[in-house]
Amino acid sequence: MSDRIAASKTADKGATRADEVRLAIEEDIFLGRLRPGTRLDEESLAQRFNISRTPIREAILQLVHAGLVEKQPRQGAVVAPLKLHRMxxxxxxMSEIEGLCARYAARRMSEEEKQALKRLHDTSKAHMEARELDAYYAVNRAFHEAVQAGSHNEPLQEIARGLFARLAPYRRYQLNHPSRVKDSFTEHDDVVEAILAGDPEAAYTAMRRHVTIQIDIFTEFVSIMGGNEIQ
Amino acid sequence: MSDRIAASKTADKGATRADEVRLAIEEDIFLGRLRPGTRLDEESLAQRFNISRTPIREAILQLVHAGLVEKQPRQGAVVAPLKLHRMxxxxxxMSEIEGLCARYAARRMSEEEKQALKRLHDTSKAHMEARELDAYYAVNRAFHEAVQAGSHNEPLQEIARGLFARLAPYRRYQLNHPSRVKDSFTEHDDVVEAILAGDPEAAYTAMRRHVTIQIDIFTEFVSIMGGNEIQ
DNA sequence: GCTCCCCTCTCTGTATACAAGAGATGGACA
DNA sequence: TGTCCATCTCTTGTATACAGAGAGGGGAGC
Structure with missing residues (x-):
């Protein structure tokens, strides 16, 4: 399994082993290979990546501060088991942060940025109509990132990225919901229209509603599954 | 200088050396003993705290992820030199986040929490009238933290704390401004009134305005100092 | 005299060894 | 048979040793 590092997409020149390990574990969490609650044993990880425990520890620390992993002194680290009320x-x-991004984006996006957003949106429409779920999901993410970048506020983008990362492990449950993709697209439509028109409040409202709806879907999912801790 | 750790206030039972070092460096940054741009040499820090480089490295990593320190692979860590536009x-x-906290607080604070907030506010009034700047500053922080806690939203509080930590090194410039304390108190007054009355939008507006004013003061300070990078 | 290259030296990144705490396990006693 | 305590083991936290990358200085060439 030590080929995992070599397989890492981001082979940045200056990157350290710790960075590579962090990316690999992060991906494992996102893709569900490491589920919330799973213990992260330093020694096993060291063997798996064929390196010493030192960079493993650094990687875990980074994940702890990204909120993806929880750690108690001398009691090891586990993939963050999110409580329902916290989610x-x-x-x-997230709905407020993304709403805020949209509000700023409506005011600050350049004409080029607006056109790029429009193109992304059109692409997602094609994927929706072709019922290409995975592709839609990918473009959906790019869409949200474009709006965040359009806020022209780096700290705000960092917050949005952080929240997205922490919610990502659970997001895969969502688009399975019947007709969700079509609704999602319609909501995006409102956002795009408001941003292109340069209407901050409409953009805020549209984006906030779009994300808020995800809460409903999520709680619905949870109520079906039962239990107040998702593992 | 190795007594620094022993002098640490938070002698938590489960705390590691790395945690203690982090707190110590954090305090140095807040109090201006370590100024933005200062190099953090692992070996010197290890000698200063009389421990090995390993926990020092972990402490620095934690500070990097708190945004207080910047680090390039193989090129060491420096206290984050914030660019003006980023600040x-x-x-x-911060104004939006704190405004949001206030909005939620107006809806969600219990009667006990509201009374505690009122008491804090009264205390700060006494300090203002006695012209006790440091005491006012301390209560001011407690006031903001109380509102944040009143939001009953932990991720939101974490974001607020993170931003506060990153802004703290620069905040000391602010309350020196003539008559700032009195204005600050008046603005708090509006916030308290709105929260006690359970008026979310008024609370949001009042808090947002209170923090926004700090931007003006800050930019004014910078324009006096000149330069677009604060060291 | 200036510039460019190479060497060296310092500091970071990684490995490994050691220490210490937390939980598990087994035995003894009630 | 159940419970409590001691010990033991396993894992994490820390120290130290080693390796390798960058930066800086000195020397050679132009």
Missing amino acids: VQMFEV | VQMFEV
Whole structure:
């Protein structure tokens, strides 16, 4: 399994082993190979990546501060087992943060940025109509990132990215919902229209509603699954 | 200088050396003993705290992820030298985040929390009238933290704390401004009134304005100092 | 005299060895 | 048979040793 590092896409020149390990574990969490609650044993990880425990520890620390992993002194690290009420709170914040991004984007996006956003949106329409779920999901993410970048506020983007990363492990449950893709597209439509028109409040409202709806879907999913801790 | 760790206030049972070092460096940054741009040499720090480089490295990593320190692979760590435009962006986000906290607080604070907030506010009034600047500053921080806690949204509080930590090194410039304390108190007054009355939008507006004013003061300070990078 | 290249030296990144705490396990006693 | 305590083991935290990358200085060439 030590080929994992070599397989890492981001072979940055200056990157350290710790960075590579972090990316690999991050991906494992995102893709569900490492599920919330899973113990991260330093020694096993060291063997898996064929390196010493030192860079493993650094990688885990980075993940702890990204909120993806929890760690108690002398008691090891586990993939963050999100409590339901905390997830709802995170979605709540996410809706405000993304709404804020949209508001700023409506005011600050250049004409080029607006056209790029429009193109992304059109691409997603094609994927929707072709029922290409994975592709739609990918473009959906790019769409949100474009709006975040359009805010022209780096700290805000960092916050949005951080929240997205922490919610990502759970997001895969969402687009399975029947007709969700079509609704999602319609909501995006409102956002794009408001941003292109340069209407900050409409953009804020549209984006905030779009993300808020995800909370409903998520809680619905959870109520079906039962339990107040998702593992 | 190795007594620094022993002198640490938070002698938590489970805390590691790395945590203690992090707290110590954090305090140095907040109090201006370590100024933005200062190089953090692992070996010197290890000698200063009389421990090995390993926990020092972990502490630095934690500070990097808190945004207080910047680090390039193989080129060491420096206390984050904030660019002016980034600082303004951070204040911009901070005003929205704190406004959001106030909005939620107006809806969600219990009667006990509201009374505690009122008491804090009364205390700060006493300090203002007695012209006790440091005491006012301390209570001011407690006031903001109380509102944040009143939001009953942990991720939101974490974001607010993170931004506060990153802005703290520069905040000391602010309350020196003539009559700032009195204005600050008046603005707090509006916030308290709105929260006690349970008026979310008024609370949001009042808090947002309170923080936004700090941007003006800050940019004024910078324009006096000149330069677009603060060291 | 200036510039460019190479060497050296310092500091970071990684490996490995050691220490210490937390949980598990087994035995003894009630 | 159940519970409590001691010990033991396993994992994490820390120290130290080693390796390798960058930066800086000195010398050679132009």
